[in-house]
Structures are given as C-alpha cells and as structure tokens.
Amino acid sequence: MMPHTELLVFANWSTLLVCMVLKFPQILSIMRAGSTEGLSLGSVLLEVTGFLVFLRYQMYYEYPMETYLEYPILIAQDVVLLLFIFYYTGSMQNALAYSGIFFALWNVLILQKWIIDLALNLCTVISASSKFLQLQHLWRAKDSGQASALTWAMATYTSAILLRFIVMLILNLWVTLVIVKYRKKEDQKDAKKRD
Incomplete structure (x- = not known):
C-alpha cells in the first residue's frame, strides 16, 4: 500500500474506534457527579437528530454498512x-x-425521496446548531459542570479528518474564482481586438 493509503485507512479505523467510546468520558463524568450540569439538552437532542438523519439516509440509499457503522x-x-x-x-x-x-x-x-434528501442537506446546519447550543449553555452558565473535555477532544479528532475536504473545497473554489477572473480579462481583450 502507498503511504497516503495507509494513512487514510488509519484515519478511518481510528475514527471508528474513537466513535465507539466517544461519549463514555461524558457518561462516566455524569455518573460520578450525579449531575448533568454543564450539558445542554437541546444540544444532545439536535446531535441525535443529525445522527438519525444521516443513518437513515445511508440506509435508504443502501450504502455499505462500513460507511456508516459509527452512527x-x-x-x-x-x-x-x-x-x-x-x-x-x-x-x-x-x-x-x-x-x-x-x-x-x-x-x-x-x-418521499425529497424529504430524506432535504434532511441530509440540513444535517450540517443541525450539527452546527447542536454545537452552538452547547457553547451558548456554557457561556450563560459560566461553568462547565460535568461537560467532558475528553469527549469534546475526541469529537474534535473525529472531525479533523474532514479538514482535508474543507481545505480542498476552499482551494477548488479559489481556483474557480481565479479562472473566472482571468476569463473575464481574456473576454475583454478579445472584445477590444474586434473593435
């Protein structure tokens, strides 16, 4: 295998393993304290909603189970x-x-097919809203309570592999904009030559 392929396999499997225990530190923290202070009910509800939508979408379109096993x-x-x-x-x-x-x-x-497709398109908004609700809850309380930094750090790790796609999105968009910009200049040059 090529090195980048091995890295991708490692990232996929390590992400799956982290997802298998992602909420354990949070659950253990709650059990030790006997309290859920610092946690936003709305945040967890939105998170579950996003996970359910994504899982249902994957199942509806019959994706291989290994592509959504963590959900x-x-x-x-x-x-x-x-x-x-x-x-x-x-x-x-x-x-x-x-x-x-x-x-x-x-x-x-x-x-209806359009419902599941629309719901999937809203998943990013749902997931982001979940995070914002948790942040808002922490800011208002000015106390992290039983919120687990380890759980959130592991969630950060599982999201980090997406950073590559975000970087590629930005770079692809940048190239597209540069092409459009220079195409306009070429069109203007051609228009002047015709005059």
Whole structure:
C-alpha cells in the first residue's frame, strides 16, 4: 500500500474506534457527579437528530454498512446520555415523548425521496446548531459542570479528518474564482481586438 493509503485507512479505523467510546468520558463524568450540569439538552437532542438523519439516509440509499457503522454506536451513546439528563433533571417522563418524536422522524424521512434528501442537506446546519447550543449553555452558565473535555477532544479528532475536504473545497473554489477572473480579462481583450 502507498503511504497516503495507509494513512487514510488509519484515519478511518481510528475514527471508528474513537466513535465507539466517544461519549463514555461524558457518561462516566455524569455518573460520578450525579449531575448533568454543564450539558445542554437541546444540544444532545439536535446531535441525535443529525445522527438519525444521516443513518437513515445511508440506509435508504443502501450504502455499505462500513460507511456508516459509527452512527448507530453514536446514537446509542447519545440515548444513554439523554436518559441520564432526563433522570438527573427529574424529567424522565419526557423520555417517552422524545422517543415518539424520534420514531416519527425516522419514518417520515422516507415518505418521499425529497424529504430524506432535504434532511441530509440540513444535517450540517443541525450539527452546527447542536454545537452552538452547547457553547451558548456554557457561556450563560459560566461553568462547565460535568461537560467532558475528553469527549469534546475526541469529537474534535473525529472531525479533523474532514479538514482535508474543507481545505480542498476552499482551494477548488479559489481556483474557480481565479479562472473566472482571468476569463473575464481574456473576454475583454478579445472584445477590444474586434473593435
């Protein structure tokens, strides 16, 4: 194998392994403290929503399981996290209501092809909103409570491999803009020659 291929295989497998235990530090922190202070319920709910949409999309279009294997694992961990949040905030009765909402979402997503496609396009907004809600919660409380820095650091690692795609997106866009810019200059030169 070529070195960059080995690096990609390492990145894929290490990301999967990290995802398998991503929420464990957070869950353990909550269990030790007996509190969910510092965690945003809205953030976790949005995160689960994004994961469910992505998983449903992958299944709907019959992608190979290895391309989305981490999502059922992440969803299960977030469900445990949600149960702790409901338990420690004294709102376990909400667990059933949210389960019903997620079950409905799971089924509504595949009623029409355009629904699942639109939902996937909104996944980045949903995921980003989840992070912003957690940040907002921390800023307002001015206390991290039981929020686990290790969980967030591992999440950062799993997102880091996407950095390559972001860099490539920016560079491709830059090249496109330069081409358009210079094409306009060439068009102007050709117009002057014709005059």
